[in-house]
Amino acid sequence: MQESQYIYKYAQKINEWLKDNSHVNFTFKAAHSNFYLKEEISNFETDISLITDENIINNGLNNVPLSRDRLVLVTNQKLRSFQLSDLEKSTLLVTEKGCSYREQMEKLLYKNNINPMQILEFIGIESLKLYIKNFGGIALLPEFTISKELISENLFILPFEYEFPDLKTNILYNTNTKKSSIDSFINYVFNL
Structure with missing residues (x-):
């Protein structure tokens, strides 16, 4: 996930969830290549990713729209x-x-x-x-x-006439994961 998403949107909920799930190890990392993220998720090297500004369709991966930001x-x-x-x-x-x-x-x-x-x-x-x-x-x-x-x-x-496209964020994860904490995390943090 992007640093801004963690800081401004999800830090509180993530930290609450982590307190109740002390057995889970967590690594936050930024990645700007959606191709590598899809590969890592497909290979179970990464469990969840928030992809921003891309609509990703990939067999075996769950792609859930999360937000649209101006x-x-x-x-x-x-x-x-x-x-x-x-x-x-x-x-x-x-x-x-x-x-x-x-x-x-x-x-x-x-x-x-x-x-x-x-x-x-x-x-x-x-x-x-x-x-x-x-x-x-x-x-x-x-x-x-x-x-x-x-x-x-x-x-x-700025009073600027140009409208930038909304920033779309989707959660991407592998539906075949064996980790029960993935669904718990997604449901708690993102209210899905």
Whole structure:
């Protein structure tokens, strides 16, 4: 699962479940290749994965839609207007390569032949948010990751006409698993 999903959506429920299931070992890892994730799940090397921005169909694997999240362009100043061409004189803040919302931003830039003045890449969303709040720039982020900053007016959604596609997240797991804790985990954490 992506770091942002763990931090902002599922940490509390996962930690509650782990307290009641102390026999379970857990490894959180980010992976940006859906092909390798499908292989790992098919081979029982990975039990569950949250795939973002992909609809995956694979025999033997269960693919359950989990959420749809809005992507928004944000900055640390309230602006009255913002045009696509304004990105050329802006500092763009992005997460690591392979991140689904970074890919959406890259598609927009490529399609419109836009080259931002500067691009700063961050390994995590928290460091990116700290930078944008303190020093400025523009970032494309899932709205759920910045809801508190929007309320406190530390960040603002840019008035931008372009609508990014919703960020879709699906749970992917192997239905042939022998681990009884998989269903328990999925039912408790994701309410399925």
